[in-house]
Amino acid sequence: MGFFIVLISFVVGIGGFVFGVDSGIMGTTLGHDTFKLYMLGPTMKNASLTGAIVSVYNAGQAVGTFFTGYLADKIGRKWTICGAAIIATLGASLQAGARNVGMMIAGRLFAGLGCGMMLTVVPVYIAEVSPPKNRGVIVGIQGLMISLGFCIANWIGYGGAFASGNAQWRIPLAMQIPGAVALAIGCIFIPYSPRWLVQQERYEDAKAVLIKLHGDQGDDYLAQEFIQIRDQILLEQSAKGTNFMQAIGQLFSRQYIRRTGTACFILAMGQLSGSTVIQNYQNIFYATVGFHGKTALLISGIYGFMGLIGQIIYMLFVADRWPRTRTLWTGSVFLCVMISICMALSAEYPAGTTNKAGPRAAIAAIFIYSAGYAVFFNAMVWVVPSELFPFFLRSKGLGLGVFTKAVVAIVLAQVTPVALENVGWRYYALFIATNFAAAFIYFFFLPETKGKSLEEIAELFGDTLATEQLGHINVAAKEPAIHEQIENVEKKV
Structure with missing residues (x-):
């Protein structure tokens, strides 16, 4: 795992940091009375409007995925990430300078649009520059940056409590800007994806990037890797074409529908695990067990550290060591148990209870839940979907997965404030059921992709593999047209 790969992965991983800050900052912002007074009026309560402020961010993510796949293939992964920033x-x-709730909602919409584009392209880019044996760790950098951004967002929100007036929430919201600006500048200096360069027939540029990425692997490895990438992309282009709308249709064809469904399911279950609900509405949860104001914001700050700790555990002990399937089904069972404990404690010790041990235990369960989510899911929900698709579908397929994730998040954002008002702790039963169902699906139906190249993973789903074991196979008998294309390419390069 070369230093250059790690460096550029951290640069584009700033996209994960931006998403972590943008999504985490609203959880603490909703905890400031000055914000609720300014946006919700004298009562400082409006469940539907609160849900709209949260859910429009997810709506922006959904919109962002519609054209991201096209842009990522047309102008390249790096410039799509730059535009998203x-x-x-x-x-x-717009959020930091919002004069009314409409301007705030518009700001959240644009922030969601940018983050939806980042969530689609960043894991694709990282996966395409990573060596197979280290892909779980490298793509996991995005998860690490998400956790770091979320942790910092919570502490920024807590720090805002010590400001006066509307500065309590305006300054924290403005702190979303530095990361996005840093990402836009950083994208100028990172290389193009070598697979995108091959698609554009910029073969010499692709070779130069591969040398920078994997030069320590030796000339034979580099030559074989280039051949594998080139031959597979040529095979896909000949068999499926390069038209964008044709590619979208292929996502739902018999050959690719399983991969499409798997990617959408994994990203949707990242939401239905309960993580986003707890993240965005944690201050409401803390209030249900008796903690308010600065105390609740301080708890949010400590809560942010749990995800960061969990992500570090993932990088050190889980990534590329545990099989992908075991990580996901074990994690689902773990979350199911932790939410069950939290639900039972919330039912037994509601707000106003004189027994402080119960509420503290409920918060401890939420903390352990957060750490567990980071260990098992925070990176893995991006690692596996980014591996599933062939090159010509990768950005579109992940875009559809992010769209599905965003739609589920919109529904949860709208439903959660109302549900917490009306059914309280019983609402968490939904996430017990969804995590149990996810564990069943992962255990019995998810194929293992650890350690395989992106081209080899396609073979797990029945695709024709243009190269085998990083060497040539003779495709002339099966695909004469492809054989002629490969010979023409060899003459060029």
Whole structure:
């Protein structure tokens, strides 16, 4: 695992940091009375409007995925990420300067649009520059940056409590800007994805990037890797074409529907695990067990550290060591248990109880839940979907997965405030059921992809593999047209 790969992965991983800050900052913002007074009126309560402020961010993510797949293939992964960072900067600026709730919602929409684009392209880019044996760790950098951004967002929100007036929430919202600006600038200096360069027939540029990425592996490895990437992309282009709308249709074809469904399911279950609900509405949860104001914000700050700790545990002990399937089904069972404990404690020790041990135990369960989610899911929900698709579908397929994730998040954001008001702790039963169902699906139906190249993973789903064991196979008998294309390419390079 070369230093250069790690460096550029951290640069584009700033996209995960931006998402972590943008999504985490609203949880603490909703805990400031000055914000609720300014946006919700004298009563400082409006469950539907609160849900709209949260869910419009997810709506922006959904919209962002519609054209991200096209842009990622047309102008390249790096410039799509750069454009997303600029849009996120605009969204953060609108939020920090919001004069009314409409302007705030518009800011959240643009921030979601930018983050939806980042969530689609960043894991694709990282997966395409990573060596197979280290892909879980490298793509996990995005999860690490998400956790770091979320942790910092919670402490920024807590720090805002010590400001006066509307600065309590305006300054924290403005702190979404630096990360987005840093990402936009950093994208200028990172290389193009070698697989995108091959698709554009920029073969010499692709070779140069591969040398920078994997030069320590030796000339034979580099030559074989280039051949494998080139031959597989040529095979896909000949068999499926390069038209964008044709590619979208292929996502739902018999050959690719299982991969499409798997990616959408994994990203949707990242939401239905309960993580986003707890993240965005943690201050409401803390209030249900008796903690308010600065105390609740302080708890939020400590809560943010749990995800960061869990992500570090993942990087050191789980990534590329545990099989992907075991990580996901074990994690689902773990979350199911922790939410069950939290639900039972919330039922037994509601707000106003004189027994402080119960509420503290409920918060401890939420903390352990957060750490567990980071260990098992925070990175893995991006690692596996980014591996499933062939090159010509990768950005579109992940875009559809992020769209599914965003739609589920929109529904949860709208439903959660109302559900917590009306059914309280019983609402968590939903996430017990969804985590149990996810564990069943992962255990019995998810294929193992650890340690395989992106081209080899396609073979697990029945695709024709243009190269085998990083060497040539003779495709002339099966695909004469492809054989002629490969010979023409060899003459060029």
